[in-house]
Amino acid sequence: MATDIREIDTGTGFDRFARGWHCLGLAEDFRDGRPHAVDAFGTRLVVFADAGGELRVLDGYCRHMGADLGAGTLRDGRVACPFHGWQWDGGTGRCAVVPYAKRTPKLARTRTWHNAEINGQLLVWHDHEQDPPPPDLLPPAIDGFAEGRWSEWAWRSELITGSHCREIVDNNVDMAHFFYIHHAYPTYFKNVLDGQTATQLMHSKAREDIFGDSPYYHPDSLLRSEATYFGPAYMINWLHNDLGDGTTIEVVLTNAHYPVTQDSFVLQWGVAVAALPGAGPGQTRALARAFSAKFSEGFLEDVEVWRHKTRIDNPLLTEEDGPVYQQRRWYEQFYLDKSEVTADMTARYESEIDVRHARREWDAEIQRNLLERR
Incomplete structure (x- = not known):
């Protein structure tokens, strides 16, 4: 045996x-x-x-x-x-x-x-x-939102059954899933846990084998992302989209959820775009809807995985998988009486992943995929 x-x-x-x-x-x-x-x-x-x-x-x-x-x-x-x-x-x-x-x-x-x-x-x-x-x-106000410097929200929601909402919070430290689910690969990835906040800092590039034929693809484009959970269920994600031609589009994404039962939750996400020079409100709303549609594809791929996976309290990790256990310890504080919360749940913790090996492997995979199509 x-x-x-x-x-x-x-x-x-x-x-x-x-x-x-x-x-x-x-x-x-x-x-x-x-x-x-x-x-x-x-x-x-x-x-x-x-x-x-x-x-x-x-x-x-x-x-x-x-x-x-x-x-x-x-x-x-x-x-x-x-x-x-x-x-x-x-x-x-x-x-x-x-x-x-x-x-x-x-x-x-x-x-x-x-x-x-x-x-x-x-x-x-x-x-x-x-x-x-x-x-x-209380989560912070998005700078300029109340003053109309952003588009209205392009809003979506989805009921997830058969999963606990911890599944989505795990994504905050999951560097590798961005390549397989969201079709991008990180060039920089860092997490900071501090008090009641959990932050993900990431730079990523779109996969050429997935998006290379799009008229919007540019090899020098870069997405700079700053995402913070303010408590257990409400994230604000500031997204700086450098398009590769000197243009940057500022996007804000709210990623939020609330539990229905212990094994179901409602996932909600909204996308707003900062006002663009020379663009009217209708154009900005349309751009927000376009970004929302693209982000929704990735979210729904996450959902499909959650619906078929098992709960796992002892995930087997590599050094590139991120601080899953540390963030779960941070997350546990919200399920305890306040008198039971320990210092290690709220202490500041930083973790930066060395992405160089993953990038080499992913670059090679992308090139193989491109060759197979020729």
Whole structure:
């Protein structure tokens, strides 16, 4: 019997959801005069705009008889249950009106969820200890977004089943998958873990065997990427696209997710392009949609892998695979009580991968692929 076989440890999984800010979608999509049901964190939420236009998030099931408030209506800025008409205030969580009753029960109160709008998106705070969010943990505003210096978001979302959302966070340190999934190869790759942030710094070039026939391909093009997770579920990725002809297009990508159950999550990504000299808003929006379509191809290839892979808690790594275990240790802090978070989970850690060997092998593979087509 062989004793040197590497067995896969699938682990025990998480028994709670991550503490932190989670993006539910574009804020304006919830301001259409009706309540919206959102399945998240193993339960159902209801999102709606109150009479003043402020977005509110409540538990989604009515405390009277358990009906779905997302199937209700809005009355005077409150969400009215479709079953018996009880009206729930989004700011206090209290039932303000029971239309057919002389008195509203004193105990008629539901849970309100802390939320915030940033970068045109609605974020909701989850904490299994039920503490409010510290002010310094809200993800930052994208410079110039509120002032209109970027296009509107080209937005996509995808429900992923059969996988935990840790899978997408692992990608932050996964240098090699960019060649096989995203059809580029890194020329520089570094990770920095620090406190509640996890950053990926990368320079990459498009694969000539994949994109060489495109009129937009240039051998001297370079993508300079700075991507940071602000907490466990919300990433901002600043992308500087040097086209090889002296032109640089500035793109920002938000890569966000929220858990539905312990083995499913909603992945969302949005692309915005900085205003270009001489280009009107329509041209900039079209460019954002084009970038989004290209990024979406890669995301959906990731999704296809996740849907068929197994959970693995003991991945077998090479030195070019990046600090997977260190980042997972960083990620673990969001699933523990705050009193249980240890210093090694939040301490600053830097790792730069030597990509020279990988580049030589990938260059050779690209040249073989090109020769086979001639």
